Amino acid sequence: MRKACRELIHYLDVTVHMFKMAVMTVIEYPSNIAGWLISNPLQFIMGFAIIKFVVESFGEINGWNYGQLAFLYGLSVISHALSMIFFVQGWFMGYYVMEGDFDRYLTRPLGVMYQFFFTNINIVGITDLIPGVLVFIYGCVKSGVTVNLLFIVQIIVTLIGATLIRGGIYILLGSTSFHTRSAVDFGQYTQEIMDKTTMYPMSMYPESMQFILTYLIPIGWISFYPAASFLGINSRYAGMMIPFITLAVGVLVMLAAGAYFNMGLRKYESAGN
Amino acid sequence: MIDVQNLCKDYVLKAKEPGLRGAIRGLVRPEHKKIHAVSDLSFHIDDGEIVGFIGPNGAGKSTTIKMMSGILTPTKGCVLIDGRDISKHRKEVVRNIGVVFGQRSQLNWDLRLGESFELLKHIYQINQSDYDRTIDDLDSILGIREIIDKPVRQMSLGQRMKGDLVASMLHSPGVLFLDEPTIGLDVSAKYALRKFIKEINKTRRTTVILTTHDLGDIQELCERLIIINNGVMMEDGRLSEIVDRIAPYKTLVVEYYDESAPEHDRCEMTEHSGNVAKYRFIKNEVTAAEIIADLSRIKTIKDVSIEEAGIDDIIKIAYGQSG
Numbered sequence: 001m002r003k004a005c006r007e008l009i010h011y012l013d014v015t016v017h018m019f020k021m022a023v024m025t026v027i028e029y030p031s032n033i034a035g036w037l038i039s040n041p042l043q044f045i046m047g048f049a050i051i052k053f054v055v056e057s058f059g060e061i062n063g064w065n066y067g068q069l070a071f072l073y074g075l076s077v078i079s080h081a082l083s084m085i086f087f088v089q090g091w092f093m094g095y096y097v098m099e100g101d102f103d104r105y106l107t108r109p110l111g112v113m114y115q116f117f118f119t120n121i122n123i124v125g126i127t128d129l130i131p132g133v134l135v136f137i138y139g140c141v142k143s144g145v146t147v148n149l150l151f152i153v154q155i156i157v158t159l160i161g162a163t164l165i166r167g168g169i170y171i172l173l174g175s176t177s178f179h180t181r182s183a184v185d186f187g188q189y190t191q192e193i194m195d196k197t198t199m200y201p202m203s204m205y206p207e208s209m210q211f212i213l214t215y216l217i218p219i220g221w222i223s224f225y226p227a228a229s230f231l232g233i234n235s236r237y238a239g240m241m242i243p244f245i246t247l248a249v250g251v252l253v254m255l256a257a258g259a260y261f262n263m264g265l266r267k268y269e270s271a272g273n
Numbered sequence: 274m275i276d277v278q279n280l281c282k283d284y285v286l287k288a289k290e291p292g293l294r295g296a297i298r299g300l301v302r303p304e305h306k307k308i309h310a311v312s313d314l315s316f317h318i319d320d321g322e323i324v325g326f327i328g329p330n331g332a333g334k335s336t337t338i339k340m341m342s343g344i345l346t347p348t349k350g351c352v353l354i355d356g357r358d359i360s361k362h363r364k365e366v367v368r369n370i371g372v373v374f375g376q377r378s379q380l381n382w383d384l385r386l387g388e389s390f391e392l393l394k395h396i397y398q399i400n401q402s403d404y405d406r407t408i409d410d411l412d413s414i415l416g417i418r419e420i421i422d423k424p425v426r427q428m429s430l431g432q433r434m435k436g437d438l439v440a441s442m443l444h445s446p447g448v449l450f451l452d453e454p455t456i457g458l459d460v461s462a463k464y465a466l467r468k469f470i471k472e473i474n475k476t477r478r479t480t481v482i483l484t485t486h487d488l489g490d491i492q493e494l495c496e497r498l499i500i501i502n503n504g505v506m507m508e509d510g511r512l513s514e515i516v517d518r519i520a521p522y523k524t525l526v527v528e529y530y531d532e533s534a535p536e537h538d539r540c541e542m543t544e545h546s547g548n549v550a551k552y553r554f555i556k557n558e559v560t561a562a563e564i565i566a567d568l569s570r571i572k573t574i575k576d577v578s579i580e581e582a583g584i585d586d587i588i589k590i591a592y593g594q595s596g
Contacts, residue, residue, distance in 0.1 A: 010398060013395055014392075014395050014396055017391065017392055017395045018392065021381065021384065021388055021392060024383075024384055024388065025381075025383045025384060028383050028384065028424075029383070100377070102344075103339070103344045103372075103374065103377065104377070104379045106342075106343055106344045106363065106367075107342055107343060107344065107367050107370065107372040108367060108396055109364045109365070109367050109368045109396070109397065110364065110396060111364075266346050268344075268345070268346075269284065269345065270339055270344055270345055
């Protein structure tokens with residue numbers, strides 16, 4: 001127990017230091033962040049403008065009104081941004097495998113998956129966080145949810161779970177590179193699928209797809225079920241416990257991802273020189 | 274103390290046939306070919322040794338060193354460092370090893386060199402006073418303080434190598450692995466690197482294991498050589514012993530006043546051009562003095578010199594044995 005505590009403190013200490021280094025790296029190239037600061041928020045503000053246009057034309061989407069859609073969209077973008085900060089490297093894992101970049105992590109006394117993600121913390125992901133938070137707050141106001149301590153706790157739990165689900169999926173996809181030994185950039189496809197399924201009410205898709213997105217690829221838990229519960233919209237699963245189920249699903253996906261990653265790592269072949 | 278027991282590493286390759294038809298056949302019914310990159314390697318390395326791994330490209334040196342440093346999982350066999358299997362207890366065992374790859378840096382490209390050291394200080398939980406002492410120590414050998422504030426991306430290859438060496442020694446490991454550390458370095462950087470290796474080996478009793486193609490590295494550093502070819506150990510022993518065993522000859526170079534040169538029955542004339550003749554003889558069978566005495570009785574000698582079998586000869590012979 002004491003050993004586990006010491007280890008946790010060690011990891012936290014390293015994490016804090018890696019975070020500092022990530023900030024220093026961003027400061028080293030200030031013009032880059034200016035570019036991201038313009039393009040990333042714009043992408044999501046435009047995305048939201050489209051929803052606004054659709055709702056204004058048709059009244060609502062699948063029973064969700066404008067404010068409720070903003071709430072869902074914002075929740076989805078926030079967890080997307082968090083996953084970009086911590087897990088975006090999963091998209092590029094194939095390149096690291098091909099280039100033999102795991103060598104360095106394997107010769108250090110820390111978990112390899114931990115090092116892979118945390119030596120590459122992507123501070124720039126914060127630029128996605130800004131539009132997410134703005135649209136989410138707008139959604140909260142428009143849809144009239146009661147903001148109290150319980151709500152805030154539930155939202156935090158949801159976001160942690162949702163980030164873990166996203167991150168876990170990136171890792172699962174990225175880890176296939178250990179077996180295929182090819183570098184496929186899954187990022188774009190993953191992002192397309194995630195956007196289309198987490199930013200709009202999942203109930204608008206056919207039953208069979210909803211089933212898949214609930215049980216097989218548990219994307220539904222990222223934003224749809226939690227948002228429906230917060231907003232009191234009728235859906236397959238609803239209630240106070242939903243955020244905790246999201247968290248549990250997130251932990252499960254992450255555990256599976258970790259196991260698959262470590263399985264792949266044993267097949268890791270480095271790169272010849 | 275390192276124990277390598279029956280170490281094997283196989284790679285599975287899909288055999289590729291030519292053309293579209295071959296590609297389709299490979300897809301439908303892939304033929305797997307097993308490549309033995311390293312087969313059945315066993316040896317023991319004591320604390321404080323400097324061991325050089327040599328062998329041609331693709332011989333399995335890097336694969337071996339990567340298994341020894343925990344990067345690759347062996348197909349069979351094991352690597353024990355201080356009695357513990359590195360592939361089973363990776364996190365604990367790697368605390369006591371340092372690794373430098375000539376072609377890959379572990380330094381953070383974007384930041385000043387010192388930041389990479391700071392991170393390692395946290396990763397290895399080095400306390401401030403030990404950290405300062407190690408930096409001072411290594412500074413006196415490599416002059417690292419001159420470049421500690423320089424961003425790594427602006428460094429020359431030699432400076433980056435110095436940075437990588439310090440980075441690998443910060444946690445004072447008992448074993449240091451170097452995979453082709455002198456590759457691409459200029460003469461003075463190579464000199465600094467060799468001095469560094471000798472120094473840490475002497476003062477800190479660090480065990481050093483390196484792969485190299487550089488004859489200078491071998492001559493200057495390696496007390497012991499392990500020669501690998503096609504994944505199999507060809508030789509293991511002290512440099513001088515290996516020389517005696519696989520190249521037990523010397524060459525006597527004799528210059529005469531004209532172009533005719535006499536033969537000698539106890540050695541072999543390997544070359545004869547102009548006034549110069551070369552005689553190769555086995556060290557234990559005959560001495561150079563005897564040959565010179567015999568030859569000078571037949572013909573007047575202008576000048577003589579003796580060539581020892583060089584490391585390059587040894588390597589050529591050792592590589593050739595299985596080539």
